[in-house]
Amino acid sequence: MRSLDVAECINEVASYCNNVSTGFPLIVDTEDYDLFHELISRLRIDVAKKFIYVSNYCKDGSIPDVERAYNNAFSDGVHVLVGLSQACMLHSQIFLEEYLDRAVNETCREHTVILLMHCRDYLHQKCKQDIRLKRRIIFLGNSCNPLPQIIIERNANYAKGKLYDGVGELLSALEQMTNESIKDSLTMSMVTTYSAALFRRAVYSVNQGPGSFDIICKKFPAFSSCVVEENGTELQWQWLKCKLEENNFGKIVAEEFKVLDLEICIGDVLQSNDEYTLWLYWLAIKVMGTDNSYLNIAASDIKNQLDLERSLYFSILSIDVDDSNFRQYYEERKKLLEKIKDNPKLSSQFCNEVGQKGRKAIFYLTNRTHDEQICSMKWLSYYEYSRKEFNYILETNLPQVNLYMDTYVFNEGIIQIDDAGLAGMLTDYFSEYKKQKISNKITDDFLLEVNDIAEKRPYNRILTRLATLKNLQCRDAMPYFVDALGVEYLSYIKNKCKEYGLIAEIRVAHCDLPSITSLNKDFDDFFQNTCRVTKDLDEIKHGVNYYDYEKVKQPIHLLDELAVIDEVLKDIRVKLSQGVIKRAVVFSDHGASRLAVINETENATIELEEKGRHSGRCCPADSDPQIPFATYENGYAVLANYERFKGGHKAEVEVHGGASLEEVLVPIIAITTKPNRLTYVFENDVIEHKHNEKTKIILFCNMPMHKPQLRIKNKFYVGRLTVDNKHAEFDLDDIKRKNRYTAEIYEDNKATGIELEFEIKKKTHEVDLGF
Known part of the structure; x- marks a missing residue:
């Protein structure tokens, strides 16, 4: 042209x-x-x-x-x-x-x-x-002038050539540049807090000019062997440069801290909150050293003075967990951290870096802070631990997760249909689901089971939410709607109710498909819009806070999920104890699936006219597209396995909208207070069992029973009422081994929160000796 x-x-x-x-x-x-x-x-x-x-x-x-x-x-x-x-x-x-x-x-x-x-x-x-x-x-025009070179200066005193204050002035000069303005030099200096690294991709040549640190090292070469420029800001190095013009470094330190032994004043320095005092103190340790080797090592690995406090958190990592002195250092660390103000930022950083210990990292943690519990959750999904180690970690580091991981046993009364096989399948399914949610892995066997269930869809035999609410006669109860509360939390809810002295009557229902809130609001009319609504759980699953699977793969959000549920139960406990309400009912619109998120699978063969909504778990469709592992309801194609429709947006934390069991099945829990006079005992808590005899046990209650049940080793046993309905006899035919057992008492599918122990002994054969 x-x-x-x-x-x-x-x-x-x-x-x-x-x-x-x-x-x-x-x-x-x-x-x-x-x-x-x-x-x-x-x-x-x-x-x-x-x-x-x-x-x-x-x-x-x-x-x-x-x-x-x-x-x-x-x-x-x-x-x-x-x-x-x-x-x-x-x-x-x-x-x-x-x-x-x-x-x-x-x-x-x-x-x-x-x-x-x-x-x-x-x-x-x-x-x-x-x-x-x-x-x-x-x-x-046809002529071509060269591009200028730009030098980033952090201090105007060191600038060469024409100097511009900030990006705005520099850009204005570039807009108004003439051949005359660059006649003497193509170099342009800019004073800014930005580093030259910010402009590393610039078309212009952008370089960093010399700073105060370079000048100090040129005059005092010893500094360059102990510290690097990144150990301080330009203003800090400039501050020190001015002081070094009047005194040597040793005198500067002595005048500032009034002591020769730097470790003596560490507490005062850390609490001073003066940036220059703390920086000089840390710099003195690096350059001059102290008599405290622990303090010297702590200072040697940090890049700036703010990390000095960090070293108090991190020094424990220099000790192997198998070292004979580890427990001593571990306890000293805890005591030391208790003496200083807790620093959530450093606590979080420690949890991030404890990973250098690999599989052993989890044993450096306690339940002292929320950060440590989150870190424990991560490590449970990183590594395999023995059953003994796993139980120890849950009991000591993650007590709330320990309650969540307890096996919840489904029976016919809970699922409201006479199908022991389905109840047993749900027990096994959700036990495995929780383990894999915690471990952040999906086994091949479980994935096959999910696909099998996706085709059979057994949840259709379970009652709906509205029918269940009517059966439980909940209209007069205080309704608590917890968005996205699935049946995976039943163990946690049952255990917390036991802790709070509450009786939980639990039923399981299924929601309408797709499992989205807009299609599952039948409870509004039932309770005439009087529900106490909790959306925090659903918001966690949708990544409203900082949780995001693309950034953090581990299920650390579970801790906050449990905290949300706990707050609901605490509120119910207070209102029941104060007599504000006599009964509460907790229910949900749908559940959610974590495993459908971590499966990270998009079925490339599935592509409908409209892109999948709700993270690709369901998609509007005019007719049944006849897709394997999908059902068609309410104008939507709904996936029941762990895939998402092609084009569906990836979920941030957990997902709903599909038809997996954890998305479809919802709990309905009627909660009341435990009667003060309620007493359960075994008439025969020591049972002598003979080889051919049936094992029987009799339960007594001081109040009439209706449908007593015992849960022993994750199996339910139904009692036969006798005498005055205060006694129930149970056949324990499959319990024969000599041992002590714990039985959890249920009344008409209500978890009473009461546990009783009994013992089975082998009956001794008596020999007639003729006396």
């Missing part, structure tokens, strides 16, 4: 601006600073043209808001945009090309002129690809 001179270029711009809008901006590019400057000067004569300089969009010396400047150039009127290429070149070549691509294809209602520098090669290439662009792009 032909290059124009300034006069020709002015005529082209005038013709463009004075005629009817072409619908596209006019782009002018040059590589000559004088021509660029002259063109701007002559165009500014026309006051009708509104000039937009990108340099004016740098707030307080910050990086320019290029997008805002660009958009303003396309508002109503005649606009001239200056500095777009210079600002983009400070960023990167890719950033520049993105805006050039937009500019050549942009549409505008009126007239926009974009003045560019050093973009000729790229624009020539665009013109070759599309000859129509030759009408929209003008090249001014």
Whole structure:
């Protein structure tokens, strides 16, 4: 393409601006600073043209808001945009090309002129690809001036050549540059807090200038062998440089801390909160050392003074858990941390870095902080632990998760149908589901079972939520709606109710499909919109807080899930104990699946007209698409396995909308207080069992029973009422081994929270000796 001179270029711009809008901006590019400057000067004569300089969009010396400047150039009127290429070149070549691509294809209602520098090669290439662009792009002049070099200075006293304060001033200079302004030097210095690393992809050559640290090391070479520049800020090194001009380093330290032994004043220094005092103290340890080897080691691994307190958290990591002194250091660490103010940030960092201990990391943790419990959750999914180790970790580090992991046994009364096989399957299914949620892994066998269930869909035999609410006669109970509460939490709820002295009557129902809130609001009419609503659990699953599976794969969100449920139960306990309510009922709209998220599988063969909603678990469809592992209900195709529809958005934490058991099955829990006078005992808590005899046990209650049950080793036994309905006899035919057993008492599928022990002994054969 032909290059124009300034006069020709002015005529082209005038013709463009004075005629009817072409619908596209006019782009002018040059590589000559004088021509660029002259063109701007002559165009500014026309006051009708509104000039937009990108340099004016740098707030307080910050990086320019290029997008805002660009958009303003396309508002109503005649606009001239200056500095777009210079600002983009400070960023990167890719950033520049993105805006050039937009500019050549942009549409505008009126007239926009974009003045560019050093973009000729790229624009020539665009013109070759599309000859129509030759009408929209003008090249001014043939000469090519070199790009300036930019030096980042953190201190104006060290700058060489012309100095500019911040990105805004530098960009303004680039917009107004002439050949005269760079005659003596192509170097431009900019004082900014930004590091040169921020501009590492810039088209311009951007380098870091010498700082106070370099000057100190040149005068005192010993510093360079002990510390690096990153150990302090430019202001800190400048502060020390000024002091070193009057005294040597030893005298500076002695005057500041008034002691020769630095370890004596560590407490006062850490609590001083003075940045320079703490920095000098840490620097003195690194340069001069102390008599305390522990303090020296702690200081040697940290990069700045703020990490000195961090070393008090991290020094334990230098001791192997199998070392004979580990327990001593472990206890000393706990006592030390108790003496200083808790630092949540450092606690979190410690939990992140304890991973250097690999599988043993979890034994460095306690339940002292929430961070440590989160870290324990991560390690349970990282490594395999023996059953003994796993139980120890849950009991000591994760007591709430220990309650969650307890096996919840489903029976016919709970699922409300006469199907022991289905009840047993659900018991095994959710036990395995929780283990795999904790371990963050899906076994092949479990995935096969999920696929099998996805085709059979046995949940259809279970009653609906509304039918269950009616059966439990809950209309007069205080309704607690907990969004996304699935049956996986039943063990936790049952155990917390036991802890709080509450009786939980639990039923399991199924929600409507797809398992989304909008289709599962039948309870609103049933309770006449009087529900106490808790959405925190659902928000955790949707990643409303910081949880995100793409960032953190481990199920650390479970701790907060349990905390939400616990708060609901505490509220119920208070209201029941105060007599505000006599009965509460907890229920949900749907459950959620963690395993469908960690499965990370998109079925490429499934592609419907509309993209999958709700993380791809369900998708609107006009008719049944006849897809394996999917059902069709309420105008949706709903996946029942652990895949998502093609194009479905990945879930942040957990997912619902599908038809897996954990999404579809919902608990309905009627909660009351335990009667004060309620007593259960075994008449025969020691049973002598003979080989051919049946094992029987008799339960007594001080109040009439209706349907007593015993849960022993995750199996339910139904009693036969006798005498005055205060006695029930149980056949324990499959319990024969000599041992002590624990029985959990249920009444009409209500967990009473009472446990009784009994013992089986082998009956001794008596021999008649003739006496």
